[in-house]
Amino acid sequence: xxxxxxxxxxxxxxxLKAGMAKQEVDVIISFKPENxxxxxxxxxxxxxxxxxxxxxxxxxxxxxxxxxxxDHGRASAWVPDIRLYGAWSTKVTMGPNWQDxxxxxxxxxxxxxxxxxxxxxxxxxxxxxxxxxxxxxxTFTDVSHLIDHCRLIKDPDEIAQARIAAKIADLGMDTAVExxxxxxxxxxxxxxxxxxxxxxxxxxxxxxxxCDFGSxxxxxxxxxxxxxxxxxxxxxNCDNPTQRKPQRGEAVSVLIxxxxxxxxxxxxxxxxxxxxxxxxxxxxxxxxxxxxxxxAIIRPGTPYRDLFEKTREGLKKRGYGANxxxxxxxxxxxxxxxxxxxxxxxxLVLEPGMIFTFExxxxxxxxxxxxxxDTVLMTETGREYLTRSAGGYLEV
Amino acid sequence: xxxxxxxxxxxxxxxLKAGMAKQEVDVIISFKPENxxxxxxxxxxxxxxxxxxxxxxxxxxxxxxxxxxxDHGRASAWVPDIRLYGAWSTKVTMGPNWQDxxxxxxxxxxxxxxxxxxxxxxxxxxxxxxxxxxxxxxTFTDVSHLIDHCRLIKDPDEIAQARIAAKIADLGMDTAVExxxxxxxxxxxxxxxxxxxxxxxxxxxxxxxxCDFGSxxxxxxxxxxxxxxxxxxxxxNCDNPTQRKPQRGEAVSVLIxxxxxxxxxxxxxxxxxxxxxxxxxxxxxxxxxxxxxxxAIIRPGTPYRDLFEKTREGLKKRGYGANxxxxxxxxxxxxxxxxxxxxxxxxLVLEPGMIFTFExxxxxxxxxxxxxxDTVLMTETGREYLTRSAGGYLEV
Numbered sequence: 001x002x003x004x005x006x007x008x009x010x011x012x013x014x015x016l017k018a019g020m021a022k023q024e025v026d027v028i029i030s031f032k033p034e035n036x037x038x039x040x041x042x043x044x045x046x047x048x049x050x051x052x053x054x055x056x057x058x059x060x061x062x063x064x065x066x067x068x069x070x071d072h073g074r075a076s077a078w079v080p081d082i083r084l085y086g087a088w089s090t091k092v093t094m095g096p097n098w099q100d101x102x103x104x105x106x107x108x109x110x111x112x113x114x115x116x117x118x119x120x121x122x123x124x125x126x127x128x129x130x131x132x133x134x135x136x137x138x139t140f141t142d143v144s145h146l147i148d149h150c151r152l153i154k155d156p157d158e159i160a161q162a163r164i165a166a167k168i169a170d171l172g173m174d175t176a177v178e179x180x181x182x183x184x185x186x187x188x189x190x191x192x193x194x195x196x197x198x199x200x201x202x203x204x205x206x207x208x209x210x211c212d213f214g215s216x217x218x219x220x221x222x223x224x225x226x227x228x229x230x231x232x233x234x235x236x237n238c239d240n241p242t243q244r245k246p247q248r249g250e251a252v253s254v255l256i257x258x259x260x261x262x263x264x265x266x267x268x269x270x271x272x273x274x275x276x277x278x279x280x281x282x283x284x285x286x287x288x289x290x291x292x293x294x295x296a297i298i299r300p301g302t303p304y305r306d307l308f309e310k311t312r313e314g315l316k317k318r319g320y321g322a323n324x325x326x327x328x329x330x331x332x333x334x335x336x337x338x339x340x341x342x343x344x345x346x347x348l349v350l351e352p353g354m355i356f357t358f359e360x361x362x363x364x365x366x367x368x369x370x371x372x373x374d375t376v377l378m379t380e381t382g383r384e385y386l387t388r389s390a391g392g393y394l395e396v
Numbered sequence: 397x398x399x400x401x402x403x404x405x406x407x408x409x410x411x412l413k414a415g416m417a418k419q420e421v422d423v424i425i426s427f428k429p430e431n432x433x434x435x436x437x438x439x440x441x442x443x444x445x446x447x448x449x450x451x452x453x454x455x456x457x458x459x460x461x462x463x464x465x466x467d468h469g470r471a472s473a474w475v476p477d478i479r480l481y482g483a484w485s486t487k488v489t490m491g492p493n494w495q496d497x498x499x500x501x502x503x504x505x506x507x508x509x510x511x512x513x514x515x516x517x518x519x520x521x522x523x524x525x526x527x528x529x530x531x532x533x534x535t536f537t538d539v540s541h542l543i544d545h546c547r548l549i550k551d552p553d554e555i556a557q558a559r560i561a562a563k564i565a566d567l568g569m570d571t572a573v574e575x576x577x578x579x580x581x582x583x584x585x586x587x588x589x590x591x592x593x594x595x596x597x598x599x600x601x602x603x604x605x606x607c608d609f610g611s612x613x614x615x616x617x618x619x620x621x622x623x624x625x626x627x628x629x630x631x632x633n634c635d636n637p638t639q640r641k642p643q644r645g646e647a648v649s650v651l652i653x654x655x656x657x658x659x660x661x662x663x664x665x666x667x668x669x670x671x672x673x674x675x676x677x678x679x680x681x682x683x684x685x686x687x688x689x690x691x692a693i694i695r696p697g698t699p700y701r702d703l704f705e706k707t708r709e710g711l712k713k714r715g716y717g718a719n720x721x722x723x724x725x726x727x728x729x730x731x732x733x734x735x736x737x738x739x740x741x742x743x744l745v746l747e748p749g750m751i752f753t754f755e756x757x758x759x760x761x762x763x764x765x766x767x768x769x770d771t772v773l774m775t776e777t778g779r780e781y782l783t784r785s786a787g788g789y790l791e792v
Contacts, residue, residue, distance in 0.1 A: 072632035120521040187598035202583035209636035217731025225617035236468035240605035335613025
């Protein structure tokens, strides 16, 4: 996936090195699947043996993987420098475990006794113990924020993948709405929508992988997903679909999450099953109006918190002052939910290259709920909606 | 999912408490999604706000969740005692963050200044810092092994789910083999197989959820997966399927992974596309014979390492002494790959209630590979194959 010629490293490598210089970090060793993929282009899907990305300020990224990932890694990563640990059939490796291999690589690079950046929001206490033993002279420092900050601005290869993920999500939404109109259960809608997305991917995107980043006890082979929550189940916010059949007069949340070569998109709509009761229709119309009001200020230079405040103002004005959400969107990319939040306390300002979900919504517990979200890319001059399926008031 | 009456807690709660007494732990606070589900029965799918399970030696499990998970949590968990943190619409909570709520709960239980067990193989360095601040008088100790050890023996509710997951996997395998026979690409095979499993689930298992445990930046809505690696791609061991069409004379790895209410099953087969070259046929027949030899000693009381040694012996005897795998299976349950390995160094002995994958295999790099795995349950007197699709030499 994401094959890039070694001579043209993606811009993020330069940004990471600049961040390292600023924070006075000599080497980053990355263990978090989303991040080691970001540094190397390799997602083995199964992470029971860690993939370790190594980056110094004056050396291109190195990838250290278990021997059983050798062939797969060489075929997938854009990093040309791949080292092996562990034992697997007749493969020759740097040693039986990653600790020895890592110590040896850092020794050769002259950084084993320097400032070593690790992801303190991900690296476990147990792994820190292993690292301290392998690199007894290193000084460890947290680079979670440094990496998250780099990830805020997407590289051209990432934007290209986000467009594909959004296109797949749009078909998923269209199929879900059609299946709802035809009278399917929550599961019928989810299964038909996921199958349509998979067929689109299988036939049209030869160079795209749709695996995701999973638990370290598992691995996500396919990340094209449709969530359906009908009527009172909307208040669960998220859940596995059931055999419940949406009833006339109910609203239904359809959430589509997709991934293309590691980059996610999200397309969420609230669908009315015929005419809705006044309380639901009013909420849905209110949020659609608020979306337009807030959309008008989505441009480079607008602080995230202004988007939140504009939403709050719109909700208050319409009598929903007691139902202010915690946030109205979040960063999206290697994570379906990246760390940045469009909330009241965000220090961030919209910049070209950012991708986020835009999802002001209303929840009045037990009364009414709306769920509408698009994936939005910041351009030099404004914003571009990557998800483009029908918006507005959707009734089937 | 897994609705259990509060008066009949699953046996694991008693085993966990016994383990705590032995290790002199006063309270466990569990953050790892697989484990907090094990302690409570709740998988919110999205874990951006942690689900925290709290267990003391003389109190039933308590579940602490973000307010936006309140309705979903009450509908899903078998734990009746649910507490809320955070802010969400008009919900009343214990405080704005989990730290304050946790400190208050542990204070009430009288264990805030005692020995607090945490999952050091999962809990991040950053989270440990938050815990130390929230519970300044606690002594933290690692309970990763205690929990993993309990998870080795499956409870009746878990075994029931494993049977369902295996049944779904069997249909996935049958569909994959049929689609291979019909001449599909890797992706055609995967997509048809995943769709068949989803339809089976959607129509026949009203009380089963098929969501999985994912990355903390995402969430796995659907975990019914088919992996297909044909010809030389078998050496990747795992990968996303491609548009490659398996050729006559090639072997193909089909890997099915499923989940039912949090419990996984695995069914893997090597399929011959017509007659195979002698080198491949010989490896496949060798591994089928070795499986039978090793199967004969799968019974309560056999050490894991004996299964490994018997495999090694069989491989050596047949000329594959240079191609010994690192392990020949692993525990399976809440994780598709649980921590226990069937390898040369395992201290474990087969016991009733254990579920593991049985997968002795051969990899001769660039020459030939086999991949065959079943999900096996240990009974009081022997073993039961939960996955039951056609085994033996499969040719289409």
